[in-house]
Amino acid sequence: NCHVLRKNITVDYEHRGSAPMDYVRVCGIRRFQRGVDEIMKPIADHGILADLWAREIVKLQAKEGQDLEGAKEMWRTRSKLDDENEAIAAGDLMTLYDQVMKEWSNIKLHRNIGHVQYAEAITVDKGGARYTSDWAGLGC
Numbered sequence: 001n002c003h004v005l006r007k008n009i010t011v012d013y014e015h016r017g018s019a020p021m022d023y024v025r026v027c028g029i030r031r032f033q034r035g036v037d038e039i040m041k042p043i044a045d046h047g048i049l050a051d052l053w054a055r056e057i058v059k060l061q062a063k064e065g066q067d068l069e070g071a072k073e074m075w076r077t078r079s080k081l082d083d084e085n086e087a088i089a090a091g092d093l094m095t096l097y098d099q100v101m102k103e104w105s106n107i108k109l110h111r112n113i114g115h116v117q118y119a120e121a122i123t124v125d126k127g128g129a130r131y132t133s134d135w136a137g138l139g140c
Helices: 029-062 068-090 092-104
Strands: 023-025 112-119 136-139
Touching: 029 068, 029 092
Parallel strands: none
Antiparallel strands: 023 112, 112 136
């Protein structure tokens, strides 16, 4: 992650008329993809478990002459499969994923919050207070 708005932080910057704008974005491409991956991982995990339970059900169904214990095992496994499928279908993560992909996927259209209008050179220990002065003015 990078919070600095200018490549050359040693000089003041002021946007002039027709010069290209340096847009400020909520997050860059790599961070956006990492966020999408973080949303998709639990969805994929539920899918893997659903597949595992479905395969287990097929194995249990293939057994000849099930006894009471086999029927209980089948019921427990179907319950686990239902839980995983419900987590996928009813989960807010898929809704969140759809919304993020629809509203935020185009970096140029959806994630700009403005452009750098003015950025003062970064200074350290300004005035002896041991603070860093790092700020910018944004235009919309």
